[in-house]
Amino acid sequence: MINDTDPGPVSSALVTAALRSRLTHGQLETWLSSSSGRLLGFVTxxxxxxxxxxxxxxxxxxxxxxxxxxxxxxxxxxxxxQNDEYPDEDTVPIHEALRLVEQIVGTGCWPADAHWVADR
Structure with a gap:
């Protein structure tokens, strides 16, 4: 579910459209949560x-x-x-970010070909 909107679930098929709609309305930060307590952050x-x-x-x-x-x-x-600046190596192009979010929402895992690092 998207944390600051409708409390209902968002499917992987609809998450890209939801994020694009939020961007159209100037909402550059989105947090999604799962029933297991995992959080997925998207800032663009x-x-x-x-x-x-x-x-x-x-x-x-x-x-x-x-x-x-x-x-x-x-x-x-x-x-x-707050207006943040990040090294480009810690961000991905928007089309890749949307693909990653869709995969994570659908499966709970990064795509096999994704580049990511653990901050643990």
Whole structure:
């Protein structure tokens, strides 16, 4: 489920459309939670996104990476108005981020070909 909207479940088939709709309305930060307590974070500047997966509230988690990227990008605006900048290697292009989120929502796991690192 998307934490700040309808409390009902969001399927993998609908999550991409839900995220795109939120982006259209200027919502660059989205948190999804599962019934098992896992959290999936998605923060974007509309070109790149940070995708984070946590097992529970105090878990340092893991996040998608782009090992060949260089530089950094800003414009990752959080719900509280904070504007973050991240190294591009710690974010992925938006189309890849949407693919990752769809897979994680559908299976609970990163795609086999995804690049990610554990922050634990």
């Amino acid at each position: 500047n509309t070109e790149r996104a940070m995708v984070m997966l946590f097992d529970e509230g105090d878990d340092p988690g893991e996040h998608a990476v782009d090992p060949d990227a260089a530089g950094s990008s800003d414009g990752f605006v959080l719900r509280n108005g």
